[in-house]
Amino acid sequence: MGSSEEDKGLVAKSLAGDRDAFGVLVERYAQQARRVARAVLGDPDDADDAAQDGFLSALVKLAQYDTRRPFGPWLMRIVANAATDRRRRRNVRQAEPLDPSLVGGGPRPDAAAIRSELGEHLRTALGELSERRRTAVVLFDVEGYSHAEIAGILGIPEGTVRSEVFHARRRLRTLLADWKEQGA
């Protein structure tokens, strides 16, 4: 990921209508946005749709971005909101609880074949956590955001972020430890 100053330069160019500059921003944050959206939604296809919604929404709102702050958390907030909106719409459409298989990305034999068993377990464990808890732990341990930044992204107090990360970690670490014991 590029530096904060580079991001600001790219944002300024994007605001001036530089398509390529916006393209670089999308490249820089694509994987992160897709992972965060997947942490919220579970299903990888839905996650990509949400990440795309997030980038395009960010383009529309780019003039509102405060350049004194880092770009990543601002973008991730938009992506997380896009994913949450999509999940709500999906829940309304389905009007029933999430199918646990969706958490692993759905019963797609070709994709399932290339996933590790540990990955499946982790995705299932993530799916059992609340949306806020799993998003918080992914933003902290995978994406490296601070508690304060995550508080800004999720719109919750910093203390709540610490608590959510703590509880999520406890569950996931237990699963990871069990996995290692079985493998040993």
Added chain:
Amino acid sequence: MKDSQAFDHRPDPELGAALRAALEPKDDQKAFVTRVMARYEQTWDRATVPTLDVLASWFRPGIAAAAAALIVGFLFGRTVLAPAPASFDTAMAPLEGPGLAALVTASDPPDASVVLLSLVEQR
């Protein structure tokens, strides 16, 4: 990996790596970027429509609606607030009674037939 009961302010690299692998998209990033950028122009156009253009598009319907509201208001006010013309029954009332007063104080001129009829009755 760290003690699961410990409260740690630092990211856990082992858990982070495992989660990253579990959430990592398997397909090409380039395809995703291409897909997003395919909608760039359409979204950019939406993002850059000047506010004045939006206001201008509202101008004509706004003026028409305001004019219609003005006309309706004028007609309504005229109907409700203007005093009713003296009725035939009022005019036919005894001369000393309210009929005459209504006839005299009415802002609109009374109908000629009413006045004539009133005079005939007085005889």
